[in-house]
Amino acid sequence: MKLSTSHLLSVASLPVFAFAHADNHHHHRQILAASSSSSKSGALSPSSAPSSSTTLSSFPPSFSLHSQNPTAVPLSSIVVNAPSAPTSIMPTPATAGTKPSGIPNAPGLPDLSTLLPGNYPALDKPPPTDSPQVQQWIQEVQQSGVEIPSFSPNVAGGCPANPAAVADSSRCWWTCGGCSRSSDITTCPQKFTWGLTYDDGPAPYTPDLLNYLDQVNLKSTFFVVGSRAISFPGLLQQEYLKGHQIAVHTWSHPSLTTLSNEEIIAELGWSKKIIKDVLGVVPTMMRPPFGDIDDRVRAICKAMNLIPVLWTRISPTATFDTDDFNIHGGVTSVQQVLYNWENILGNVSTINTGFIVLEHDLFQQSVEVATGYILPDALAHQPQFNIQPVVNCLNLQAGDAYVETNDNSTNPLPLSCTYTYSFLLFVFRFHNLTSQPLQPLQPILPIQHMSLAVAAQERPRIVPFLGLLRTRVSLPSSPPCSAFWRSLSRRCP
Ligand SMILES: *[C@@H]1O[C@H](CO)[C@@H](O)[C@H](O)[C@H]1NC(C)=O
Numbered sequence: 001m002k003l004s005t006s007h008l009l010s011v012a013s014l015p016v017f018a019f020a021h022a023d024n025h026h027h028h029r030q031i032l033a034a035s036s037s038s039s040k041s042g043a044l045s046p047s048s049a050p051s052s053s054t055t056l057s058s059f060p061p062s063f064s065l066h067s068q069n070p071t072a073v074p075l076s077s078i079v080v081n082a083p084s085a086p087t088s089i090m091p092t093p094a095t096a097g098t099k100p101s102g103i104p105n106a107p108g109l110p111d112l113s114t115l116l117p118g119n120y121p122a123l124d125k126p127p128p129t130d131s132p133q134v135q136q137w138i139q140e141v142q143q144s145g146v147e148i149p150s151f152s153p154n155v156a157g158g159c160p161a162n163p164a165a166v167a168d169s170s171r172c173w174w175t176c177g178g179c180s181r182s183s184d185i186t187t188c189p190q191k192f193t194w195g196l197t198y199d200d201g202p203a204p205y206t207p208d209l210l211n212y213l214d215q216v217n218l219k220s221t222f223f224v225v226g227s228r229a230i231s232f233p234g235l236l237q238q239e240y241l242k243g244h245q246i247a248v249h250t251w252s253h254p255s256l257t258t259l260s261n262e263e264i265i266a267e268l269g270w271s272k273k274i275i276k277d278v279l280g281v282v283p284t285m286m287r288p289p290f291g292d293i294d295d296r297v298r299a300i301c302k303a304m305n306l307i308p309v310l311w312t313r314i315s316p317t318a319t320f321d322t323d324d325f326n327i328h329g330g331v332t333s334v335q336q337v338l339y340n341w342e343n344i345l346g347n348v349s350t351i352n353t354g355f356i357v358l359e360h361d362l363f364q365q366s367v368e369v370a371t372g373y374i375l376p377d378a379l380a381h382q383p384q385f386n387i388q389p390v391v392n393c394l395n396l397q398a399g400d401a402y403v404e405t406n407d408n409s410t411n412p413l414p415l416s417c418t419y420t421y422s423f424l425l426f427v428f429r430f431h432n433l434t435s436q437p438l439q440p441l442q443p444i445l446p447i448q449h450m451s452l453a454v455a456a457q458e459r460p461r462i463v464p465f466l467g468l469l470r471t472r473v474s475l476p477s478s479p480p481c482s483a484f485w486r487s488l489s490r491r492c493p
Pocket residue numbers: 032035036037318319342343344345346347350
């Protein structure tokens with residue numbers, strides 16, 4: 001089917017952030033190109049010498065794939081300004097009430113006939129922060145008990161434009177130097193396990209990717225942009241119903257560290273909301289656009305119950321980024337992308353964990369290189385890869401990808417772990433108001449800085465104190481109180 005006018009419109013609105021992507025990724029591309037050594041030999045002859053055609057300075061760089069799709073689009077056609085290939089039929093919304101087969105306790109899909117684009121922010125623009133909706137999310141973040149670091153937003157321009165932020169290691173800015181926290185997911189634990197991800201869709205060529213994934217029986221994680229989700233809601237439902245994992249990738253795809261707290265909340269909030277309105281569930285995972293995350297962004301993610309998922313990094317300057325996004329804009333070639341992929345594969349066999357790679361389903365060229373070359377090559381890899389959505393590669397259940405279906409006892413979500421602190425603060429404030437002596441409470445106040453194991457040790461002192469309190473007031477039995485008790489025995493991120 002030909003692109004309809006509405007498809008053309010939403011694709012036409014993309015170049016702004018395509019350009020931002022190009023800027024951001026250019027640096028990685030140069031690093032990869034500059035460090036090129038001879039290409040690796042194919043799997044058919046793993047111990048043989050590198051392919052004969054290889055020279056260090058050749059451009060485009062050479063590579064040798066284990067396998068490719070017999071129906072792959074020729075490399076010579078995967079170029080900037082390639083004529084648009086006809087798109088597959090865009091799925092229409094599913095019947096309300098339909099459930100994904102892989103998640104037993106999933107709610108039914110909402111009725112999309114009531115979904116009105118006019119009720120959402122403008123496409124591909126940062127949502128305003130003064131709307132009642134965003135104001136409510138801001139209040140929820142403030143009341144979450146998560147402390148948000150007060151450092152000021154970065155300016156546009158990445159690492160060179162923000163030397164002070166780069167130098168301040170307490171910010172733990174992943175983009176510049178690769179600092180990550182234990183709450184970030186950057187890899188899959190088991191060696192040769194690939195947490196497959198595609199970003200920035202759903203988009204006109206996503207159906208081709210879904211068809212191929214069906215053919216080879218693979219499931220992926222899709223980090224979806226809210227502005228695309230409202231443009232292609234039937235397609236988003238299709239991804240979900242087919243058993244792929246859906247996760248948050250903001251509303252308009254900005255660099256989150258450059259935004260104010262309120263703007264970050266608006267980006268994440270609207271993206272969660274459109275996914276909830278289309279699928280009936282709210283994702284538990286997110287990927288910051290460009291991987292742009294620091295401790296301020298992390299804290300807001302936590303306050304909004306989102307787990308950050310980045311991609312695998314093997315050095316301060318090299319990440320598992322194919323740069324597939326940049327073929328469309330003419331910043332990189334398909335040969336360079338496949339050369340990057342070969343480098344990634346080379347590194348995959350040297351690390352002790354599995355891996356996550358940055359790839360995209362926004363543009364025709366990225367989908368063509370994925371379905372024609374990268375995925376067939378990965379499927380032919382020896383030893384075999386275990387290719388799964390991120391949630392599964394972490395040994396969680398498919399349902400743990402969403403708040404409503406998450407198994408809260410085995411997989412506590414980020415926010416549940418803050419109940420400990422917010423509940424104690426509540427108790428302390430109350431206690432203070434009733435003018436009781438503070439002695440019984442004081443020893444447990446620094447609990448926000450304790451590990452939960454230590455907090456559990458404090459339990460014998462907490463319990464009598466709460467007993468005393470209970471004689472004077474009736475404490476709410478639902479969260480945060482019940483979550484507080486459960487969290488004492490939990491391991492939290
Ligand atoms: C790992 O990747 C780097 C570039 O990021 C490359 O220079 C190196 O050759 C790769 N390692 C292997 C074993 O392929």
